[in-house]
Amino acid sequence: MSKFKFIISLATSALLFISCSEADHQHDEMNNGKANESAIVQTTETNIESALVILYPTEGSEANGQVTFTKMEDGRIKVNAEVYNLTPGKHGFHVHEFGDCSSPDGKSAGGHFFTDHDNHGALEDNMTHVGDLGNLNANADGIAKVSFITDKLSLSGMNNIIGRGVIVHEGEDDTKTQPTGGAGARVACGVIGISK
DSSP: HHHHHHHHHHHHHHHHHHHHHHHHHHHHHHHHHHHHHHHOOOOOOOOOOOOEEEEEEEEOOOOEEEEEEEEEEOHHHHHHHHEESSSSEEEEEOOOEEOOOSSTGGGGGOOOOSOOOOOOTTTTTTTSTTTEEEEEETTTTTOOOEEEEEESBBSSSSOTTOEEEEEEEOOOOOOOOOTTSSSSSSEEEEEOOOOO
């Protein structure tokens, strides 16, 4: 009789194990499906006031600097950028979809960040990529400083830039060529993080 109970107990344990494994497998499939549905990161916190990105040079470049994003009282974002060791002239400046600067050429940051509009254009055009920030203009010493306010970006919700990448390009963004403005190679990359 005890041998019979042992066999029943063993069979029940096996069924429970199979059932739990099946549930875990379905849960993983559901999570993977959700992850693949969209690359949009949404932050429900609305009290984030500022964000910072430190720019590091890609392979073969010496460009570096920092960018701050500060939420204004009206909800718009003030962008302040200082980038060094650039060639004199204009350089494309964009928020990219991934906060990943692990590849030597910066291409791991993906393409320009967009939500509703998947076409490239000027900073002032709201029917283009969210991440289209125009150009930085480096002086004769290779230093570019820019400050502007935009309603394209956000620190929460659909157009949230927290955790995304910022790229500075080798050449000028012409604001027309699709999908990148023809700005060339990526000379600096950084990841946007919440700052105090």
